[in-house]
Amino acid sequence: MELRINQYLVTNIEIPLSKVIGLTAKWEVNEHGCLRLKGEIPYEAALKSPNQLFLKSPIELKMNWQGEEKVLFNGLVKNYEITFEGRSAQICVEGITATWKLDIERKKRSFQDTEMTYADISKEIAVKQGANLIITCGNSMKILKPLIQYMETDWEFVKRIASHLGKSVISDLLTGKPAFWLGMRQGIEIPIFFKNSYEMMIELESSQQSYIVKSKEVYQIGDKTVFQGKTLVIYKRIIEFDRGEMLFTYTLSEESAIRQNVIYNEDLTGRELYGIVEQVVGENVAVQLEIDGDEKNGAYLYPWRPETGNMMYAMPEKGSPVLLTMPSYDEREAVVKVCLHRDGAESNYGKHYQNRIMQTSDSAKIKLYPCILEMSKKENKLVLEDEAGIYIGSGKKIEIEAKEKVRLKAERIDLKASDEIKGIIG
Template sequence: MTSGYVYTQGDILIEPYKFEKILKLKIIREINEHSKLYLSGIVSDEYESSDQCVEWANENAVIKISVKDDKGEIKDLFYGMISTIAIKSVDNVKTLEIEALDNTCKMDIEKRSRSFQGDNIQYRDIFNTINSSYSSLIMIDYISAGRKIDKMIVQYNETDWEFLKRLASHFNAGVIPECRLDGIKYSMGRGEASSLYSLDEFNYSVTKGIQEYKIKSAQGIAENSVNFIIYEFTTNIIMDLYNTVNFKDRYLNVYRCEMEIIDGVLLNTYTLRDEKAIKVRKYYNNKISGVSLEGKILSCKSDVVKISLKIDGYSNTADSNSEWVPYSTIFSSPDGTGWYCMPEEGDAIRLYFPDSDEKNGYAISSVNLECSNVEKRSDPSVKSLGTKYGKEIVMSPGAINIISSNNTMTLNDGGGISISSDSSISMSAPSISIDGGEVTIKGKDKVKLMQSGASITITDNIDMSGSKINTQ
C-alpha cells in the first residue's frame, strides 16, 4: 500500500443521513458512465420517525459523501441524486440502503429528437444547445477546438447524455463526469494538465484486451496490441479519472476507479490503461437505422434538396441553416437517362436513413397528405402528376389528359384525340399529312387555306385568289 493518509470508516461524513454504523460504501467512477454510489448502514430505530426518510424521499433527493483527515481537512468524494432508497428491519435492527448517481444522470432521462445542420455549425454550438436545457451546469470542452460538423447530425430518440457520448466519440474521446461537486459538471475529453502519480504496488493484476484491440485496430485508432495491456491494483491514494500514473516504468491513465470500505479502511481499486487504448471508437445510433423523418422542402438544385424537419418544429426557414441532401429518384444511370422529377419548395418530403450513420441519409417521396381537392385523390385507378404551375398529366382507365392551364389534349380510347385551347393552336413541320375517310374542318367565322400567293377563304361566301385558278 502506498504511503499517505489512510482514511478509515470513522473519517466518513454523510449528508443528510446519520448512520450508527456503515456496513457498505462503494463509489464507482468510469469514463463515459455516471458515477455510482452504493451505501448501506445501520440507523437508529427512531431515525426520521422510523420509515419516514423513505417516504419523504423524492426525485430531487440528494446525498453527499466526504472524508476528513487527521488535520481536519475535508475532501468531497460524491455529490449526487438518490436513485433508490430502502429501509430493512430485521429483529428491530434497521438498515438504510441507498443507491445514487452523480448529477449528470439528469441528462440521461428524457429522450429527444432534433437535427443539427448547416455549413457553419461547430460542435461547440451543439454542446451549448444541449447544455442550455439544464441549470447549474458547467462543461469543459477539451476536444472540439472550433471544429465544424461536416455532415448533418441527428439526435434521434436519445437522451442528451447518450448523444454527448456519441459526439465525443467523433473525436475518439470520452465524457468524464465530475461526481464531487453540486450541479451537473463534466468534461469532453481530458485536459493537457493532469496530475502525475508515481506508484509502486506489489499486488496487482495484468490483462490484455485482445478483442478490443482488433475492433479498434479495424477503425484505425489502435497501433499496437501492447497498448491494450491493463493493470489493476488497490491503494489508499485517491486519484481522479484520467490522472497519469507512473507504474512499472510506464505512463498510464486512470480509466476506472472503485472506492470501497474494506475491513474499516477506505481503499481504491484502479484500472490503468495506456492513453492510446483509452481512445473511444466512434459510436452510432442504431435506433435511426430505417427511420424516415417528415419534412418540407426549402429549396432544390440539380438532384439535391434542403429540408426543414418536423422534429425541429420546421424551425429551419433559411438555406443557410440546412444542408444539401441527395434526393432519391425512381431510377437513374450514369449517362443521364432515367427519371428526373424533383420536388418543389414547400412540398412534403421524408428524410430516410438506410443505416445508423446520419451522413448516408437521403430524401425520398412523401406519404399522401390531405388535399384541398379531394376528388383528385379519391380514385386509385386514376394516376396523376401535377405541378403548382397548373401543369398536369391525368391517366384514367379510358383516357390520358395533358393539361396546361386552359390548354388540354385528351387521348380517349373511345373518342379519339381532342385538343382544346383558349388561344391559338399552331402546327408547324416540313410536311403535314391529314388522312382519313372523312375530314372535317370547322371555323366559327372563317376558314382560310393558304399556300404561297394562293388562298381560299370560306365565310358566307367562298373567295379564291391566285395567279391561276382551275375549277371543274
C-alpha cells in the same frame, strides 16, 4: 445531516442514518458516477419515511486525508430500500451524479449546420440543460454532415458525439451539479504509487493494455503517472469501505489506448423523418424537419435519390413535403427519397407520418403503424399487434394447410363454432 463514518470519512445525507456499515463508489469514463451505501436507520425513523421522501435529495461523501479534505462523491439519491428485522431497520441507498439529469428525457432534433464543431453542439446541449461543460477535445473538428438526435437522451447523444472523436465523456462528482467533461479530464501529475503490486489486463478486441492497482491514496480520473517509461492515465476508480477499511482500486492506461469506438443509434436504421423542402439546388434539397419545429437548424443540402431511380423523375419543389430516409444507423448517410402528395401528406404523415395506410379501389387495405400491422380485404382481416398479439378473422371459412405439422401453442386456445368442430387426421 452529517454523519462521521470513521476518523477519515464523513457523509452528508438527509436520510437519518445512525451508522454506515459499508459502501462502494464507482467513477469511470462514459458513465454516471454512482454510490451504493448500506447502513442502519432508527426503527421509528424508518417507519415514518415514505418511499419517495428522500429521492433526488443530495448525498455527499468526503474524506480527510493527510490534513486535506477530499470530496469522493457528490450527487443525488436515485433510489433507496429499507428492510426491517424485528425492531431494527437497515437501508440501502443508491446515489448517482447530477449528470443523471441529462439522461432522463428522450429527444428528437437535428443539427444541420455543418460549420458547427462537435464542441459547439455539446455546448448548446449543456446550456439548454443548465449544465457545466469542460471541453478538452472537438473545438476545431467540424461535423461536416448533419447529426440527428433521435429518441436519445442528451447524455446518450453527447456520448455518441464524443465517440466520433474517439473520446469519452466524464461526469463530475465533486460539485453535485450537472457537469461533465467532453474528452479526458485534465488531471495532475502524481508520483508512481505502484511498482511491484498490480494486475495487467489486455482487451482482446482493442489490444488495450491496462493496469489495475489497489491503493489507499486518493486520486482522480485524468491524473497521470509514469510507469516503465509509459505515461498512464487513470480512467476508472472504485472505492470500497468494509469493516472500517477503505480501499481504492484504479485502472490506468496510456491515453492513446483509451479510445472509444464510434457509437451509432441503431434505431435510426430505416427511419424516415418528415419535413418540408426549404431550398432546391441542382439535385439536392434542404429540408426543414418536423422534429425541429420552428427552430432553424441550418440548410444542409441532402441528395435527392428518388425510389424510381434516375431514369425518370422530377425534383421536389420548395414547400413540398418529403421524407428524409436513413439507409443505415449512421444519419450522415441520409438521403431524401420520397416526395409526398401535398394534399395527403398532412393527413397520412404530419404528426403521425409513421402511421401509413395504403388502400386499393377494391377495398384491399394495409395499415402500417409503429405497433400494428393490419392487412384486410372486405371481410378478411389479419392483425399483428405488439400488445394484443395476432388476430385472424373472416366472414367465410379459414383453412390452414401444410405438408408438415401445424402447431398452435399458447397458455389458452379457444375454438368456437355454432354447429360443430371437426378434427381430421391423415
